[in-house]
Amino acid sequence: MRTFKLILQYDGSRYRGWQRLPDCDRTIQGRLEQTLTKLLGEPVELSGSGRTDAGVHAMGQAASFRSRTALSASEILQGLRQHLPEDIGVLSVTEMPERFHARLHAVGKVYRYRIWNSEAPCVFERKYVYQLPQPLDLAAMEKAAGFLTGTHDFRSFCAKKSDKKSTVRTVEEIRIERAGEEVRLSFRGNGFLYQMVRILTGTLIEVGLHRRRPEEMPALLEAEDRALAGWTVPAKGLCLMEVLYE
């Protein structure tokens, strides 16, 4: 058996998320598995580094699969590019040591949330940003982000649906920057709970709007109660930028 790693981009707008669903080819995993199975002439099971929700995008999702194919990595790349729809792009296909697994071996992820922070409309990037015209206090958001960085139990920032046993995660960095009309929040960490980035962003936005104080963050973490954290911002502003491996 040979093992291959894919680096993928996708526009999540018209998909029901990463994870394969029965009788539905509107999932990223389903669409890729279909194409790989046709290309390689054998059933292929693709392991993503993790799921992304409906409407979430990726600039650098990683996935792996095993196959008995005789095709080279570059032939697989060409074949996938020919047959995938234009909202799923393959950046690279690499042959890996046989035991490589995109989820089990991932040591971290980088997500970015894009806020179009202007009264002017955002016509061309409208599917990739969350439009919020009210001014944001970035200094307050950065202060709050400081409290959230580090190793914590993030149960307060996790949607109920999560079945993860431990809700302790390490967020190594939260970077907040303004670029023109845009405010971008980047999160780097060893793993993120279900909807955690979107709830962290919603909470930081509430701080930026002066509806919460940065100093409330430690108590919020300690409470371990989802109801106390901010709202879940829309999926379309979120993008999985990179999956980190050793």
Add this chain to the structure above:
Amino acid sequence: MRTFKLILQYDGSRYRGWQRLPDCDRTIQGRLEQTLTKLLGEPVELSGSGRTDAGVHAMGQAASFRSRTALSASEILQGLRQHLPEDIGVLSVTEMPERFHARLHAVGKVYRYRIWNSEAPCVFERKYVYQLPQPLDLAAMEKAAGFLTGTHDFRSFCAKKSDKKSTVRTVEEIRIERAGEEVRLSFRGNGFLYQMVRILTGTLIEVGLHRRRPEEMPALLEAEDRALAGWTVPAKGLCLMEVLYE
């Protein structure tokens, strides 16, 4: 009567172009006139600086209209932003001297054509670029562009459909630049014939692919024969960037 000037952005993907068509609200002009007429409570006729074809985008289209409205420019701006679809954006509304006319008073235009010049897929900007993986010789394209700049009869670069009497135009500048995976061609001139920018771009691409020599350009202009120039590149890579006024 009062006269207002609009600066507009639009994603042309799902429209049949700028110009109003009978019984069709899939035109930019039609959609804007509909919205203005409702907002101002009187029939409004909107004059664009010029037409854009089906699928062509705008970052800075200009248009004007006359009205007896008592609303301020800023109230019109807010009203339009509330009621227009998300693929048409209004950047500004300004009250002008009564005789101002967006087409008659325009002295120039800037268009940009975007080529995604890479084997890697372009997932997120796919509706705004023309994907061409073959390498382009930019130096040759720049040389050819030099021959095309200036005041010429551009009949060879005009689709037959044009009913313009004179086909003489001045192209003040053709700028060609690489930005990452992209090659961008910017055209500034006093006016452009029907499909002229797309035929100029197609011809310059043929030079970039070494299918034509830059030195053929003067003869091409002199021939005044559309059949001798290059192909018409797809609309989706084209964007009207700015309309120039005195």
